[in-house]
Amino acid sequence: MNNLLSVENLTFENCHGKRWQKKGTKFTLGPVNFSIQAGETLAIVGANGSGKSLLAKLLVGLEQPDSGSIYLNEKKLEQYDNKHRVLNIRMVFQNSNESLNPGITLGSILEEPLKLNTNLGAQARVAKVEQTLRQVGLLSEHRFFYRHMLSDGQRQRVALARAIILNPQVIVADEPFAALDPSVRSQTVNLLLELQRELGLGFIFISHNLGIVRHISDKMLVMKQGKVVESGKTEVIFHWPKDDYTKKLVHAHQALIDGQG
Amino acid sequence: MPRLNLYQEEYYPSPIQNTWKEFKENHAAVLSLYCVIFFIFIMIFGPFLAPYDPLQQNIDLLLVPPAWDNNGDISYLFGTDGLGRDMLSRIIYGCRMTFGISLVLVIISMLIGVALGAMAGMSKGLRSSVVNHLLDSIMAIPTLLIAIIIIAIVGTGLVNSMWAISLALIPQFIHQTRDIVRQKMKKEYVLAAQLDGAGKVHIFFNSILPNMAEMLVVQVTLSLSVAILDISALGFLNLGAQAPSPELGALLSEGLTTAYVAPWNIAIPGGAIFFMMMSINLVGDGLRSALRYRLLR
Numbered sequence: 001m002n003n004l005l006s007v008e009n010l011t012f013e014n015c016h017g018k019r020w021q022k023k024g025t026k027f028t029l030g031p032v033n034f035s036i037q038a039g040e041t042l043a044i045v046g047a048n049g050s051g052k053s054l055l056a057k058l059l060v061g062l063e064q065p066d067s068g069s070i071y072l073n074e075k076k077l078e079q080y081d082n083k084h085r086v087l088n089i090r091m092v093f094q095n096s097n098e099s100l101n102p103g104i105t106l107g108s109i110l111e112e113p114l115k116l117n118t119n120l121g122a123q124a125r126v127a128k129v130e131q132t133l134r135q136v137g138l139l140s141e142h143r144f145f146y147r148h149m150l151s152d153g154q155r156q157r158v159a160l161a162r163a164i165i166l167n168p169q170v171i172v173a174d175e176p177f178a179a180l181d182p183s184v185r186s187q188t189v190n191l192l193l194e195l196q197r198e199l200g201l202g203f204i205f206i207s208h209n210l211g212i213v214r215h216i217s218d219k220m221l222v223m224k225q226g227k228v229v230e231s232g233k234t235e236v237i238f239h240w241p242k243d244d245y246t247k248k249l250v251h252a253h254q255a256l257i258d259g260q261g
Numbered sequence: 262m263p264r265l266n267l268y269q270e271e272y273y274p275s276p277i278q279n280t281w282k283e284f285k286e287n288h289a290a291v292l293s294l295y296c297v298i299f300f301i302f303i304m305i306f307g308p309f310l311a312p313y314d315p316l317q318q319n320i321d322l323l324l325v326p327p328a329w330d331n332n333g334d335i336s337y338l339f340g341t342d343g344l345g346r347d348m349l350s351r352i353i354y355g356c357r358m359t360f361g362i363s364l365v366l367v368i369i370s371m372l373i374g375v376a377l378g379a380m381a382g383m384s385k386g387l388r389s390s391v392v393n394h395l396l397d398s399i400m401a402i403p404t405l406l407i408a409i410i411i412i413a414i415v416g417t418g419l420v421n422s423m424w425a426i427s428l429a430l431i432p433q434f435i436h437q438t439r440d441i442v443r444q445k446m447k448k449e450y451v452l453a454a455q456l457d458g459a460g461k462v463h464i465f466f467n468s469i470l471p472n473m474a475e476m477l478v479v480q481v482t483l484s485l486s487v488a489i490l491d492i493s494a495l496g497f498l499n500l501g502a503q504a505p506s507p508e509l510g511a512l513l514s515e516g517l518t519t520a521y522v523a524p525w526n527i528a529i530p531g532g533a534i535f536f537m538m539m540s541i542n543l544v545g546d547g548l549r550s551a552l553r554y555r556l557l558r
Contacts, residue, residue, distance in 0.1 A: 060456055086458040098449040102556055103471030104277070109450075112456040112467060144273035148556055162453070 002074055004202040005059075005089075005170050006035030010068035012051075013059055029138040029226040031068060035067045036219065038169070039196060040230045041203045043213040043234065044187055045249065046223035054205045055223070059204065060091045072169070087117055087166055092173035094160035100147040104157055106133075107143030113166050128165065137191060153184035157191065164195060173205040177212060189216060214238055222246050276555070282502055283551035283558075290547020296540035299547050300360050305350025307357040311350035312336070313508040319345035324523045333505045342526050350546025352533055354507040359496075362419075362536060366427045374434020375477070377470075382558050393439050396432040404429040406492050412500050421506070422501035426491050430484045437480050438473070445469045469520035475552045480522065493534055509534050 002032045011030035029051040036042045044052050057063045061072065061077075077085055091212045094100035101109055109131045114120055120128065130140035136157040149157065156176065162169050176192075193216060196203050207213050213220060213234065220231040220237055222245065229243045241247045274282065285291060303310065325341040326333045327348075333340065339348035346386025381392035399407060408425035443450060445468070454468045495501030504511060510529045516526030520537050 062452065083458060086456065090543065091453075091456050095449060099453045101450040101454075101471070103474070104467070108467075112454060116458045116463070121314065141273070146556060198391065202471050209335055 002037070003035040003071070004040070004073060005204075006037045006074075007032055007059075007138040008069055008071070009033060010055075010065050010070065011056060012054060012063065012065050027051070027226060029058075030065075030228070032221075032228055034219070034221055034228075034231055035201045036170075036204065038200045038202055040099045040219065041196070041205070041217045043214060043220040044204065044206045044223060045208075045220055049225075050223040051226040052175050053251055056091065056172050056204070056206060058133040059170075059172050060086045060089050071256065077135045083117070086113070089170045089172060090163040090166060090168040092159050092171060092176050094178055096155040096179070097147070097152070098172070099159055102147050103144060104146075106145050106147070106150075109158070110143065110165055112164055113162065116128060117166060121147050132161045132165045133158075133193070135164070138238035151184075152180060153187060156180060156184070156188050160188075160191070160195070164199065164201075167199070168201070170204065173203070175206050175208065177207065177209065185212075210249065211257075214253075222249070278553045280548075282552050283554045284547055287547040287550065290543050290551075293540035293543035293547070296536060297544050300356055300537060300540070303353055304361045304364075307353045311353045312338075312349075313345060313347040313350045315350045315354040317345075318347060321345065324524070324526075325530075326517065328527050329520065333432055339529050340509060340523070340525050342515065342523070348526065348529060351507040351512060352509075352529055355512050356537070358502065358507065358532055359489055359492055359509045359534070362423060363485055364491055366423060367430065367484045370427045370430035370484065371434055371481060372476070374431045375438045376439025377431070378435040379465050379510050380440055382439040382446065383465065387422060389439075389480075393435060396428070396435065399429055400432045404487060405494055408491060408495055409498075412495070417500050417503065418532045419502045419506070422495045424490065426488055428544040429491075432478060433484065435439060437476055441473050441476055442469055475549055478545055478548045478552060480542055482549075484540050489537055489541075490536065 009031040011028065011032075013028050032055060033043060044055060046052050054063065058065050072084075072088055100106070107126070107129055110132065111125050114125045114128060118125075126143070129143050133140055133142050138154060138157055138161070142150075142154075142158075150158065156179075159176075163173075177188060180188060187211060192203065195201065205217075217234045219232065220234045221228055222237070222243065224245050230237060230241070230246045237246060238250055239251045275552065284294075303442045319341065321340050322334075322337065322345045324343060325337050325345075327340040328335045330340075337347050337349070337354075339352060341347055342351070377392055377395065381389045384392070402410075403427060407429050408422050411425040411428075412421050442465070451464055451468050454464050459467065492501060492508070493510030493513070494507040496512075497514045499511075500513065502508035502511045504515065512530040513527055514533075516523070520527055
């Protein structure tokens with residue numbers, strides 16, 4: 001079966017500090033290798049500052065990698081070919097509160113990607129916006145609303161709507177569930193799984209919550225200080241962790257579950 | 262599937278209607294808005310409203326008191342000045358001049374200032390700083406002083422004072438815009454717009470400008486007051502608009518010569534300036550809070 005998205009030897013070097021200062025902390029990411037197929041979910045796990053968000057930014061094209069390549073449907077994504085990337089790889093931000101513009105209506109927020117990337121007319125755009133809003137479990141009337149009129153869960157849904165409105169093939173989400181309370185979180189997770197089933201999306205997400213990772217991901221990637229320490233099928237890693245760091249993570253998670261039960 | 266519409270009767274106000282709804286709550290601001298509209302009306306239709314030519318002198322009717330005085334004449338509502346010119350016509354033309362010129366100056370400085378500020382805010386490093394601090398030296402000196410300096414170099418006249426005032430207003434707009442653009446560029450929704458494939462210009466107009474309205478209103482109100490005061494002050498000092506031309510400041514200084522005999526000659530232009538300033542400031546204040554509450558309730 002064809003890989004939907006695959007990443008080969010992706011590296012990135014980040015110098016904090018000014019250009020003329022030789023010193024400054026260096027952070028290197030990678031090399032990272034992974035691949036996912038349509039309908040598959042990949043989870044990226046790791047401590048704070050391990051380069052997870054950076055990896056997400058590399059995938060969606062906010063940062064340019066130093067070496068390595070990203071293949072979408074077996075075709076290499078050129079570094080500055082953002083048009084193609086925008087249409088197919090979409091990002092959901094961690095804090096949906098921040099990622100929605102407070103000054104304009106949700107309708108115009110959702111219309112923006114359509115205006116920029118499609119040739120739809122005004123009416124077709126509105127129809128598409130309404131359809132997408134209903135797809136994520138909101139009402140079509142919500143397009144007249146402003147960000148401040150929605151609850152956190154609804155905002156997260158709008159963020160999701162923004163991601164799927166261009167019919168992408170891959171969604172990259174940076175801790176999409178972190179800011180939500182448990183009930184809304186599970187609603188959102190279910191919504192995501194449903195959308196994934198409907199649309200056949202490849203889904204890459206970053207999470208601290210190993211419970212959710214185990215629940216929804218097919219593959220996982222464990223990162224530590226910019227290096228991938230372990231990757232593979234989620235169940236395999238949870239049952240037979242090889243690396244010390246992964247072992248600690250899994251044991252901590254297990255202890256938490258046992259403690260609850 | 263037919264479109265499911267739960268709220269058929271519900272009515273969704275546009276952003277402008279929302280702002281108006283909030284604005285209406287503030288009665289003083291609404292009253293001032295009518296004042297401002299009145300001044301704008303006078304500004305546009307002044308020549309049709311004025312009963313006489315503002316420059317026409319009438320030696321038979323010197324210093325006629327206003328109509329409500331015992332010696333007043335209804336055909337000269339605000340009386341006449343020392344040269345027998347009709348005060349009402351002069352006030353109408355004066356408002357037209359002072360208010361209109363200030364408005365034009367502020368709009369021009371706003372366009373230039375916001376454009377430069379946006380450029381400074383969107384670019385990085387040295388270029389940003391150079392654009393940002395381009396006109397900073399002007400900010401160190403009070404507007405009126407700059408105007409006087411410029412007039413000392415190029416000579417007195419209304420056009421020269423207009424140059425001076427707009428030059429003095431621009432840097433404020435640059436700084437405010439740059440600060441706001443800088444601040445908003447760090448927000449995640451700008452990042453999200455970038456991921457939608459938006460270019461810099463698109464980001465500025467679609468993502469940042471809607472959030473800048475509040476600051477623009479405040480700044481425009483402030484600048485408008487400054488411009489009106491400066492134009493009148495320069496007129497009063499005989500540095501801006503020159504004597505026969507009906508400009509509110511110039512009217513004041515002319516009235517000063519006959520202040521004891523005919524106090525209405527300074528009271529009425531002074532009152533006009535006062536009303537202009539007050540209504541503009543109240544409208545600005547009301548608009549600012551309306552814009553803010555629009556996004557809170």
